[in-house]
Amino acid sequence: MKTSTEPDKTQCNAYIHAMEDALYVIGGKWKLRIIIALREGNKRFNEIQRAVSGISAKVLSAELKSLESNGLVTRNVLVDEFPVIVEYVLDDYSASLNGVLESLIDWGVGHRKKLADENQPK
Amino acid sequence: MKTSTEPDKTQCNAYIHAMEDALYVIGGKWKLRIIIALREGNKRFNEIQRAVSGISAKVLSAELKSLESNGLVTRNVLVDEFPVIVEYVLDDYSASLNGVLESLIDWGVGHRKKLADENQPK
DNA sequence: CGGCATCCTTCGCGATACTG
């Protein structure tokens, strides 16, 4: 607690800072899309690449490592011989993102609806 | 509605697509920070720049225009003579983002807490 | 005061090819 005369400024910075923390982990073009793809079930590397259209193997590889290091995704090696088989699984911790995902998806749907209504006012 | 055998895949794509719509409008490094800054009250250009630390005038200008064109922010010219004075105001529509903002901020706070706990397990 | 112009850097991302 503080007795300063500018509590708002402090609050605002705290909010912005929390947002930065969040975006550092789940920001960027791909991370949330990958998580959404994995929500419909565990997937192999190439399956994710197909589900998240447009992502390259290099980027997908990097994103998965990042998600793994943040405890959101787990990498399971199913077969460790030549045609290696790997499966990616959402970690329990990823459930903590449900609120974020749902509100973002909802807002996206609503915003698209709003744009459509503005173009077809009737 | 469809009778396909792969409703999940369709659902997943719809979710990802809605997310893309949302991120197109509020994604990127700065937009949500600017909105948070404006939530504590209307601000002038330079005030926003001070509140959102690190943003340059050029980028702030571009971001404000983008937010304006999406109906999230309104630009009010208070004085139109030489030392021009402009005020930026959150539009009513921006309230629709409250859920997104709160869940992101919450998650950021929680995630930081989680990291702290992992480093100080005792 | 608000904000555009210019120049420059950074790096996220993409395409293609290749390997265990």
Add this chain to the structure above:
DNA sequence: CAGTATCGCGAAGGATGCCG
């Protein structure tokens, strides 16, 4: 199948200066 290596583009962003 699951990635890595290489190359390189292009957009986003930073620094500085100027102008109404």
